[in-house]
Amino acid sequence: MALLNILLFPDPRLRTKAVEVSTFDENLQTLVDDMLETMYEAPGIGLAATQVDKHIRLLVMDVSEDKNESRVLINPQILAVEGEEEMDEGCLSVPGYYESVTRADKIHVRAQDSRGNFFEFHADDLEAVCIQHEMDHLDGKLFVDYISSLKRDRIRKKLEKLKKQEQKG
Numbered sequence: 001m002a003l004l005n006i007l008l009f010p011d012p013r014l015r016t017k018a019v020e021v022s023t024f025d026e027n028l029q030t031l032v033d034d035m036l037e038t039m040y041e042a043p044g045i046g047l048a049a050t051q052v053d054k055h056i057r058l059l060v061m062d063v064s065e066d067k068n069e070s071r072v073l074i075n076p077q078i079l080a081v082e083g084e085e086e087m088d089e090g091c092l093s094v095p096g097y098y099e100s101v102t103r104a105d106k107i108h109v110r111a112q113d114s115r116g117n118f119f120e121f122h123a124d125d126l127e128a129v130c131i132q133h134e135m136d137h138l139d140g141k142l143f144v145d146y147i148s149s150l151k152r153d154r155i156r157k158k159l160e161k162l163k164k165q166e167q168k169g
């Protein structure tokens, strides 16, 4: 297993639209394992392949308190949505910032596991929000796209400054 490098906003690679997974092999399983390790280490509750510069429709997550309920969603699709929920969101690609985003509160999801088997489930609350947030990544979208451009620009400038300081140091 290996820790993967997480791309940071405003890296343009975060804007890549991911392609469907069609090969369910050992390489895919290795990526899944590495992404889970990277997510737990960060620590975060979700990570999309886009964030580690792999542009395939794969995300991992764990919204449990004890961090022992990992979920792997490949080629996820939202079949139905219900209700609305406003929640403060953060993102491993936008470290240190939390902004309120409105999303569906209940969703019905269909996805494949790392062997290619299809499964369906209902998610609500934090899990539903997390899935929608991670699925946005697969389409090149970030949670800061939901806030005002003024606020987004401020975050971008601060993160760019931070990156320059890190490169100098």
Ligand code: NI
Pocket (backbone or CB within 6 Å): 090, 091, 092, 093, 133, 134, 137
């Ligand atoms: Ni994110």
